[in-house]
Amino acid sequence: MDLNRFFIAYIKTIIPALLIILLIYFVDYQSTINSNWQAMKKQQVSAIEAGRLALDADISQVIADVKILASDFNVFSAINHDVKTSLETQFLFFSQNKPRYDQIRYLNNQGMEVIRVDRNANGYSLLKRKTLLQDKSSRYYFKQASKLARNNIYISSIDWNVENGKIEKPLKPTIRFAMPVFDKQHQRQGVVVVNYLASELMAHFIKASGLHQQQLFLVNKHGELLYLRNKSTSSEWILGEVKLFEQLYPNISAQIQREKQGQMQVNQGYYTYTSINSNTSFKETNQQGWLLISQLLRADLMPIKIEFNQQRLPIYGVISLLCVIFLFTIIRIRLHHHETLSRNKYEQRFRQILEQLKLAAITISPEGKLVYANPYFISHLKFANHQVIGQDWQQFFMLTEHKAEQKQMSALLAQPAEQQKLEFHIYNGEKQARAFNWSSSYFTDVDGHCYLTLIGDDITEQREIDLERRKLNQAVEQAPVSVMITNLQGEITYVNPNFVELTGYTKAEVLGKDPAFLKADNLVKQNYDDLWQRISAGDVWHGEFCNKKKTGELYWEVASISAVKNYKGENTAYIAVKRDITEERRLTLELIEENNAKLKNEHDAAIGRMAYMIAHDLRNPLSSVKMTVQMLPSQLQHIFNRLPAEIKELTEISLTQIAYMEEILTSLLTYARPDKNKQESVAVEQILSRLITQQQQLEAYQNVMIDYNVADNLPTIIADNTKIQQLLQNLLVNALQAALQTQTEQAKVQVSITNALLERGEVLMIKIIDNGLGVDPQISTQIFEAFYTTKAKGTGLGLAIVKNIVDHYQGSISLTPYNKDGTCCTVILPIKINLEKNNK
Numbered sequence: 001m002d003l004n005r006f007f008i009a010y011i012k013t014i015i016p017a018l019l020i021i022l023l024i025y026f027v028d029y030q031s032t033i034n035s036n037w038q039a040m041k042k043q044q045v046s047a048i049e050a051g052r053l054a055l056d057a058d059i060s061q062v063i064a065d066v067k068i069l070a071s072d073f074n075v076f077s078a079i080n081h082d083v084k085t086s087l088e089t090q091f092l093f094f095s096q097n098k099p100r101y102d103q104i105r106y107l108n109n110q111g112m113e114v115i116r117v118d119r120n121a122n123g124y125s126l127l128k129r130k131t132l133l134q135d136k137s138s139r140y141y142f143k144q145a146s147k148l149a150r151n152n153i154y155i156s157s158i159d160w161n162v163e164n165g166k167i168e169k170p171l172k173p174t175i176r177f178a179m180p181v182f183d184k185q186h187q188r189q190g191v192v193v194v195n196y197l198a199s200e201l202m203a204h205f206i207k208a209s210g211l212h213q214q215q216l217f218l219v220n221k222h223g224e225l226l227y228l229r230n231k232s233t234s235s236e237w238i239l240g241e242v243k244l245f246e247q248l249y250p251n252i253s254a255q256i257q258r259e260k261q262g263q264m265q266v267n268q269g270y271y272t273y274t275s276i277n278s279n280t281s282f283k284e285t286n287q288q289g290w291l292l293i294s295q296l297l298r299a300d301l302m303p304i305k306i307e308f309n310q311q312r313l314p315i316y317g318v319i320s321l322l323c324v325i326f327l328f329t330i331i332r333i334r335l336h337h338h339e340t341l342s343r344n345k346y347e348q349r350f351r352q353i354l355e356q357l358k359l360a361a362i363t364i365s366p367e368g369k370l371v372y373a374n375p376y377f378i379s380h381l382k383f384a385n386h387q388v389i390g391q392d393w394q395q396f397f398m399l400t401e402h403k404a405e406q407k408q409m410s411a412l413l414a415q416p417a418e419q420q421k422l423e424f425h426i427y428n429g430e431k432q433a434r435a436f437n438w439s440s441s442y443f444t445d446v447d448g449h450c451y452l453t454l455i456g457d458d459i460t461e462q463r464e465i466d467l468e469r470r471k472l473n474q475a476v477e478q479a480p481v482s483v484m485i486t487n488l489q490g491e492i493t494y495v496n497p498n499f500v501e502l503t504g505y506t507k508a509e510v511l512g513k514d515p516a517f518l519k520a521d522n523l524v525k526q527n528y529d530d531l532w533q534r535i536s537a538g539d540v541w542h543g544e545f546c547n548k549k550k551t552g553e554l555y556w557e558v559a560s561i562s563a564v565k566n567y568k569g570e571n572t573a574y575i576a577v578k579r580d581i582t583e584e585r586r587l588t589l590e591l592i593e594e595n596n597a598k599l600k601n602e603h604d605a606a607i608g609r610m611a612y613m614i615a616h617d618l619r620n621p622l623s624s625v626k627m628t629v630q631m632l633p634s635q636l637q638h639i640f641n642r643l644p645a646e647i648k649e650l651t652e653i654s655l656t657q658i659a660y661m662e663e664i665l666t667s668l669l670t671y672a673r674p675d676k677n678k679q680e681s682v683a684v685e686q687i688l689s690r691l692i693t694q695q696q697q698l699e700a701y702q703n704v705m706i707d708y709n710v711a712d713n714l715p716t717i718i719a720d721n722t723k724i725q726q727l728l729q730n731l732l733v734n735a736l737q738a739a740l741q742t743q744t745e746q747a748k749v750q751v752s753i754t755n756a757l758l759e760r761g762e763v764l765m766i767k768i769i770d771n772g773l774g775v776d777p778q779i780s781t782q783i784f785e786a787f788y789t790t791k792a793k794g795t796g797l798g799l800a801i802v803k804n805i806v807d808h809y810q811g812s813i814s815l816t817p818y819n820k821d822g823t824c825c826t827v828i829l830p831i832k833i834n835l836e837k838n839n840k
Contacts, residue, residue: 154177435459439456542559688751736770
């Protein structure tokens with residue numbers, strides 16, 4: 001018998017049985033405790049009521065006694081010596097027969113004690129001598145009683161008995177019953193006072209109620225705790241400590257003070273309470289009364305619990321022991337029978353499962369012989385059933401060159417263990433090696449022989465696929481291009497070593513990031529929306545990127561990006577294959593620039609030769625004409641003795657036009673044959689500052705407001721100072737002339753110089769903005785061509801000369817509209833210039 005199985009079956013049976021017995025015990029226990037608890041609650045209500053009735057009767061008796069003492073005064077006309085003697089005898093007799101009264105006194109109308117009988121510690125009643133009598137006129141009970149009408153009684157609060165201004169020792173909590181007395185002429189003669197011991201009051205209550213074990217509280221009308229009786233200690237009077245019941249039990253105090261009588265349940269237990277002044281006769285005494293509170297806690301049930309356990313636990317223990325022995329025998333018999341049936345059913349069911357299983361299933365005997373193979377194994381490996389059953393597993397199926405696999409198989413047969421995962425190859429019927437992933441298990445027959453069962457899955461194709469994946473992975477790792485894979489959220493999940501080498505970033509630095517962090521911020525953004533739309537739709541995107549390495553160096557890539565799909569055709573990731581084309585792009589741009597420069601130079605040379613020829617050939621005749629016009633006024637004046645005004649005006653007009661023609665010829669010569677450029681360090685911001693100052697001094701531009709902004713620590717450039725000055729002066733003058741054309745606002749020119757980092761490197765960026773009429777965007781490129789002008793009077797060579805200077809220094813210039821009106825001229829000059837290429 002399988003001990004583990006027996007133990008589990010026994011535990012599964014015995015635990016519920018014991019739990020049932022325990023449940024019965026618990027129900028019995030709770031029923032007994034609850035019934036006793038309910039009885040105790042009812043008993044407490046009855047006890048409190050019995051105690052209250054006893055107290056009410058006790059107080060009513062005291063009131064009756066006081067009335068008897070007061071009625072004795074009604075027969076006297078006045079209090080003389082004989083009357084006093086009679087009253088003393090009456091008081092003394094009364095005190096001896098009423099041991100509950102600690103003092104009986106008669107106070108006259110002035111509050112002076114006239115008669116006083118005290119009870120000493122031995123229980124004897126003694127009449128106080130006249131010399132020991134005290135003045136009680138200041139006592140509250142005398143004052144209160146003196147105000148009462150005939151036949152009314154004042155009952156005081158409980159307090160300590162005071163003698164000669166000091167609290168009497170031992171402590172005596174006292175209730176004072178005071179009643180005014182009258183003679184037969186109905187004249188007030190004073191007050192009769194009886195001191196009733198409050199301890200007697202509580203003793204009568206406890207005796208009448210039978211609450212010897214409960215905790216009791218006595219509370220006055222102000223909620224002050226006067227008396228507290230604990231279970232573990234004797235009675236305790238706490239007068240004068242001003243302890244409020246609310247401080248001890250804040251959650252029940254308000255309800256008790258409001259209801260005056262009843263019972264309530266809180267977490268601590270049950271509280272039964274009653275008001276002592278519930279009797280009608282007591283209400284007529286002008287006293288508000290007290291509250292008596294009894295506390296019943298669950299802890300009060302402890303004696304009952306102990307008694308229950310002593311009586312019932314042995315009985316339940318015997319029942320539990322009999323149940324353990326009985327179930328042990330029954331489970332052992334049933335389990336043995338069940339194992340026999342289960343083994344037969346298991347073998348049949350197991351064989352049926354193996355027959356239908358779409359995995360290879362075999363059973364090997366302890367001797368290593370194949371005793372069972374399911375149809376899947378037979379058909380999948382192309383064997384016949386009679387060929388394999390009874391064969392030695394290792395010799396017939398396993399490969400001799402796989403020594404480790406044979407050793408692992410031998411260990412499984414020699415020492416059965418828990419289920420294991422292993423992998424080894426076998427020959428099929430065509431002598432081809434197949435890889436299987438096996439799970440092993442063991443079972444023992446009725447004779448105790450241990451058989452090994454293997455369930456295997458043919459993973460030959462999977463291993464071939466894994467090999468191809470490893471090849472592909474190695475190819476990607478060694479590829480001379482960058483490979484990047486992202487998830488559907490655009491987060492990088494893989495980069496190959498070429499990416500790391502190219503960018504300078506490690507894999508740890510880029511995994512989880514968006515590829516956009518590589519973008520060069522200062523360049524125009526690519527159309528990434530189109531990229532994501534295409535690859536999300538399953539298309540392949542081809543294009544170029546300008547990115548930035550970890551060092552800040554810019555580089556260009558040509559990329560091919562596509563989606564990776566699963567077997568359902570759903571996108572699971574995106575893969576980008578990128579090749580560095582920075583050098584190719586640089587060489588291509590240089591070739592294009594060289595070709596453009598060559599064509600431009602050839603074009604400019606042809607125009608220059610023609611312009612030089614025209615300017616040179618016209619200069620000498622124009623000089624002769626100018627000299628003739630200048631001499632003409634003096635010759636005419638000599639002939640006519642005076643120069644007519646018309647001739648003088650025509651002469652001035654001719655000279656002005658000749659000067660304009662000389663300016664045109666000078667511009668033609670400058671454009672056709674520019675001077676050689678010097679190489680010197682030029683501070684562009686200083687040149688521009690000087691030109692602005694000069695132009696502001698001219699009368700024509702004094703109404704133009706010039707705003708000049710310069711960045712800090714600008715670098716110098718290597719150039720010809722004269723050429724740069726000519727370039728800036730032409731642009732500044734054009735902006736000033738354009739600003740003067742504005743008709744809606746103050747003529748204004750904004751000039752700024754900053755440095756920036758572009759693809760070509762560090763550059764100076766000069767911007768000159770005017771608020772004139774603006775430039776038509778359609779002629780923004782034509783305007784730099786030679787002889788093209790939009791002015792009524794102009795050669796069209798100013799901006800062409802500026803363009804030549806900018807091109808010579810490998811820069812760029814552009815004119816764009818600015819706001820609604822105005823023009824922005826942007827000049828970009830590289831800091832480092834390769835002038836050797838220009839010279840070539």
